[in-house]
Amino acid sequence: MVKFAGTRDVIELVNRIGMAKMFEELVAEAEADFARWPQFEKVARVASHSRDGVIELMPTSDGETYGLKFVNGHPKNTRDGLRTVTAFGLLADVATGYPTFISEMTITTALRTAATSALAAKHLARKDAKVMALIGLGAQSEFQALAFKAILGIKSLRVFDVDPAATRKFARNMADSGIAITYLPTAEEAVTGADIITTVTADKRNATILSDNMVGAGVHLNGVGGDCPGKTELHRDILLRSKIFTEFTPQTRIEGEIQQLDADHPVTELWEVISGAKPGRDSDRDITLFDSVGFAIEDFSTLRVIRRLVEQHGLGREIDLLPEEGDPKDLYGLIRAGAPNETKLSA
Numbered sequence: 001m002v003k004f005a006g007t008r009d010v011i012e013l014v015n016r017i018g019m020a021k022m023f024e025e026l027v028a029e030a031e032a033d034f035a036r037w038p039q040f041e042k043v044a045r046v047a048s049h050s051r052d053g054v055i056e057l058m059p060t061s062d063g064e065t066y067g068l069k070f071v072n073g074h075p076k077n078t079r080d081g082l083r084t085v086t087a088f089g090l091l092a093d094v095a096t097g098y099p100t101f102i103s104e105m106t107i108t109t110a111l112r113t114a115a116t117s118a119l120a121a122k123h124l125a126r127k128d129a130k131v132m133a134l135i136g137l138g139a140q141s142e143f144q145a146l147a148f149k150a151i152l153g154i155k156s157l158r159v160f161d162v163d164p165a166a167t168r169k170f171a172r173n174m175a176d177s178g179i180a181i182t183y184l185p186t187a188e189e190a191v192t193g194a195d196i197i198t199t200v201t202a203d204k205r206n207a208t209i210l211s212d213n214m215v216g217a218g219v220h221l222n223g224v225g226g227d228c229p230g231k232t233e234l235h236r237d238i239l240l241r242s243k244i245f246t247e248f249t250p251q252t253r254i255e256g257e258i259q260q261l262d263a264d265h266p267v268t269e270l271w272e273v274i275s276g277a278k279p280g281r282d283s284d285r286d287i288t289l290f291d292s293v294g295f296a297i298e299d300f301s302t303l304r305v306i307r308r309l310v311e312q313h314g315l316g317r318e319i320d321l322l323p324e325e326g327d328p329k330d331l332y333g334l335i336r337a338g339a340p341n342e343t344k345l346s347a
């Protein structure tokens, strides 16, 4: 039997422990895994691009546990009442190759993306950062806001979305969040005075959510929505003024904001900062950019947290994904044993 956690389990779990505790758990696990980054097998995700979106497989292993996520990204989906991003994932035992845990990862991807953003900002933003601008108020947005509140103590947000319905939804969801939210009519006004700017929009093109004049000294940029070839959010000139941090650089060169730069443009991987091998920002005047595209190790960490918490809270259920144990060489015997009679089976 394999443990399965569905969306209802994850919803129940988060409601029991609260978003702040959830983000603390996720950030602690991810921070520990980023610190042991060289132990992981790393490969750029396998992406199947189509006109309207992408389907991706994201595998990794630490030698003991293997993790894999299936995830899509289809910005046009919301026009038809479908989600931009859906996902599920699994953990497996490297020694036997047996899958041990399967989970929904649509909600969980939003949790892990926000946790990774907050982890990066914890290491890269100015220590006195107080105000965050949030551009894009879709599915990921509340998670981003709440992760930054839980991990960095951000209690003041300046927000903007081109879609009034998304803005109303955000306002409804965040009414009791304890965050002071200012709604602005343009991205330019939203970023004014912000110490951290999170862009989390969805458009399958090279968009310019932020232009160069909108980003001043000392700001930390958390670029989440630019995560596919031909899908970016920041003007190239901003990148040229920023100290850039990546997850797994070979993947980010293809998918991140830095696809706009030369292939040898210098970047630092976030794990190098977290492990203490390299510095983060050099001064309070640096512009730091976390060029987030999402990497398999973050899903691995998150799946392990979800599995542990689901177990602790008695959630999830066993599914018969694998055949019952028995003579390992007699697989066909299982079919014979389940058949009403032998004659019918071989006919």
Ligand SMILES: NC(=O)c1ccc[n+]([C@@H]2O[C@H](COP(=O)([O-])OP(=O)(O)OC[C@H]3O[C@@H](n4cnc5c(N)ncnc54)[C@H](O)[C@@H]3O)[C@@H](O)[C@H]2O)c1
Binding pocket: 073, 075, 078, 084, 085, 109, 113, 135, 136, 137, 138, 139, 140, 141, 160, 161, 162, 163, 166, 187, 200, 201, 202, 203, 207, 209, 223, 224, 225, 226, 227, 292, 293, 294, 295
């Ligand atoms: N980096 C990662 O790890 C990671 C993980 C998950 C999702 N993503 C990406 O994050 C983005 C957001 O995902 P989502 O699930 O919230 O999508 P979504 O479609 O639910 O929301 C996106 C929002 O952006 C708004 N928007 C689009 N263009 C805009 C503009 N010019 N200015 C302001 N707002 C604008 C839309 O109106 C919408 O409300 C997607 O591009 C997705 O691919 C990245």
